[in-house]
Amino acid sequence: MATGALRSGCEGGAGADGRVPSPKGRGKRKRKRPNKPQGKGPSSAARGGRGDPGAAEANAAAAKDGRSSALEQPLELAQPVFFVGFMGAGKTSVSRYIARRWKLSAIDLDTYLERREGRVIRDIFAEDGEEAFRAIEADVLREVGRSPNPSLVSCGGGVVERPQNRSALGELGTVVYLRVSADEAASRISNKSSRPLFNDIESARALCERRGPLYDEAADIVVDTAGKSVGQIGHEVVRALKRCGVLRACKEDAS
Ligand code: S3P
Numbered sequence: 001m002a003t004g005a006l007r008s009g010c011e012g013g014a015g016a017d018g019r020v021p022s023p024k025g026r027g028k029r030k031r032k033r034p035n036k037p038q039g040k041g042p043s044s045a046a047r048g049g050r051g052d053p054g055a056a057e058a059n060a061a062a063a064k065d066g067r068s069s070a071l072e073q074p075l076e077l078a079q080p081v082f083f084v085g086f087m088g089a090g091k092t093s094v095s096r097y098i099a100r101r102w103k104l105s106a107i108d109l110d111t112y113l114e115r116r117e118g119r120v121i122r123d124i125f126a127e128d129g130e131e132a133f134r135a136i137e138a139d140v141l142r143e144v145g146r147s148p149n150p151s152l153v154s155c156g157g158g159v160v161e162r163p164q165n166r167s168a169l170g171e172l173g174t175v176v177y178l179r180v181s182a183d184e185a186a187s188r189i190s191n192k193s194s195r196p197l198f199n200d201i202e203s204a205r206a207l208c209e210r211r212g213p214l215y216d217e218a219a220d221i222v223v224d225t226a227g228k229s230v231g232q233i234g235h236e237v238v239r240a241l242k243r244c245g246v247l248r249a250c251k252e253d254a255s
């Protein structure tokens with residue numbers, strides 16, 4: 001699989017926040033799409049406010065898990081991993097859970113975008129409209145995806161709306177689709193006011209249905225989340241990423 005002098009998993013990880021880790025001088029990567037493993041099954045995890053999305057859920061999942069992260073073999077990412085899926089799929093919680101447990105870097109694209117723009121998403125939608133938001137999102141996706149240090153990147157649910165983004169996701173890294181129904185998503189989301197496109201359940205169902213094929217088109221790995229905990233989903237994703245060579249043992253730990 002992909003390539004390059006990869007350090008992210010061996011440097012003790014990084015803050016799983018919205019920030020891109022600082023470059024460590026890696027050369028240009030040539031990225032290949034991995035084999036498309038088929039994930040399965042379903043849920044839990046919601047995200048709260050944008051300030052620290054997914055943190056509480058990821059922490060709770062890690063605590064409930066009861067297994068020490070010190071027992072995990074340190075891993076590194078061969079290329080960025082993008083989490084896509086509908087609002088409430090658990091993209092941020094799962095990516096943060098994996099980041100903490102395996103000492104990897106995680107970035108929440110929406111948080112990164114809000115910090116870069118100095119405005120929250122709700123205000124960007126209200127002041128400039130969805131198209132303006134999509135243009136910023138497309139720009140931020142490429143900025144984060146081209147960072148020299150590959151990270152786990154949780155994307156906004158609408159990142160797949162633009163065909164150029166769907167292609168870019170596959171070119172820049174590996175795409176993990178966390179599948180969820182609109183009804184289950186609604187039960188997980190505590191802060192709907194930060195999501196301008198989650199207005200009522202009828203429109204959420206229609207949007208979720210329309211986007212299903214777009215997520216499928218972009219995905220390398222599909223994991224159904226219904227009825228699963230953040231930890232279960234995290235482990236399932238890690239197994240799939242190991243299988244296709246995107247997650248691997250750190251070089252100094254590999255024997
Ligand atoms: C959106 C999802 C949100 C955020 C914005 C638009 C969407 O992210 O990017 O409100 O179009 O589905 P989450 O999926 O993280 O909630």
